[in-house]
Amino acid sequence: MADALNQHNQVRLTANPLQRVGAFALAALARVSHPDQLTTDAFEAAVDNMTRHLLITADVAKAADPGGFWLGASYMLWPNSKINPTARGKQSPDQRRGLIGEWRALPEPAAWPDAPCAYCERPACKWFGKVDIPLGASVEHRNTTAPGHEGTPLCYPCVASLWAFPYGASLTGGRAAAIHSWDDAFLAPVTRLAVKRTLANAQAPAVKTKAQPTWYARELAVLEAVRSYDQRIHAGVELIVLSNSNKEQLLRVQEMEQPIAQWLRSTTTRSDRRSGYRVLVAAQASKSVSGEAFLARRAFEDPAAIMHRTTAYLLGRVSAGGVVPAEVSGLAPLTYSYCIEVLNMDEKDVARIKDLAARLGALLGQDSRPGPFGGFMRANAKGGDLYGWFRTQSVQWLLKTRPAGMPRTLLPVEDYRLLFDDERAWSHRRLLVFAVMEALVEAGWQPKGSAEELEDVSDAAASFADEEAN
Structure with missing residues (x-):
């Protein structure tokens, strides 16, 4: 004793x-x-x-x-x-x-x-x-x-x-919400800040007016905590929401896995990723929910949807004006790092897709008409025939003047397997769409054509954007 x-x-x-x-x-x-x-x-x-x-x-x-x-x-x-x-x-x-x-x-x-x-x-x-x-x-x-x-x-x-x-939680809406991680070095400052806020709230006068709720406020708080942390995050980050009341007994635990938590932190610590974060956030927004709030929610529930929404946003911009938006270049470091670090794509596979996109950009960029680019998007859609499109374009690749140093084969066997014979083929094809847009922006491609032609490529982009958003 x-x-x-x-x-x-x-x-x-x-x-x-x-x-x-x-x-x-x-x-x-x-x-x-x-x-x-x-x-x-x-x-x-x-x-x-x-x-x-x-x-x-x-x-x-x-x-x-x-x-x-x-x-x-x-x-x-x-x-x-x-x-x-x-x-x-x-x-x-x-x-x-x-x-x-x-x-x-x-x-x-x-x-x-x-x-x-x-x-x-x-x-x-x-x-x-x-x-x-x-x-x-x-x-x-x-x-x-x-x-x-x-x-x-x-x-x-x-x-x-x-x-x-x-004291280490947020006590709002009749529930306690706390951030937890098995990384003690991360948990310590996050909890310290929560204690400071709770003590301040306990001293503040009661607010009688009902504040307008913020969508996914608790998930957003985790996003902010992760991005403001100044060290590497070594474990996943959990959001624990509970009520112990007699009226409602609730326990909900969501986890933001370590790879995406660390990646989100890198959007503040790495200069090549900071510049594209604003566009990434804008891409996640809806009419009623802010981009950061939706980004936070998807980081917990569906990390792959973050890239789908980003591609949909860019294609929506194409559909609005028929031109590939310049923001694609700023998003490139975020997109490729996300695919490798969060979605676990092989770095060599991502490099192959970027090389293929460079060839497609060189091919499509030789034609100022918007139609060929629209044809690529339609072929890449769920109901399209991308393989048939590649067969046709491989002939054009041989006939047209190729940039110096580029191979004679448009779609090598290894790239074919990535797009059509790999368990992640659909994800690779989605990434290819982004990479082709980046290649066209880098080449300074500006589509020229009749109003009908521009409208046609806009319709193709809008259709593809709808697929990505859903």
């Missing part, structure tokens, strides 16, 4: 994401960088500070009153706890303070159960349930536990970490 008492204020990181976020929140409250830097005094001071925040609510009648922040949050976090009992309205402020202090105090060692902590396996100080563990089973319903068990056994540092979890 002496050893257990010596460890009752030592915070350890465990395999539970909520406990990990809470442990870093405790560190932030104590103004240290990592939970393992928490001394006995710092840990106890951080727990006492959290308790003081709850004690402020003892003099508050309603959550909407000044000082009622944690009372309002408690209904979502700790329903039926000592801070918000059913009889709260009949209690005096002193009674409320007494109950809150009792709730958050370290249990007497003599009353500790003979059980290890479910998180870290050190001696537990008490049985805990839903009141203290988000989405934990109520101690009133023990049909799933062994005889003599009254919930989940936890040590004091681990339950204190769970109490601290809300």
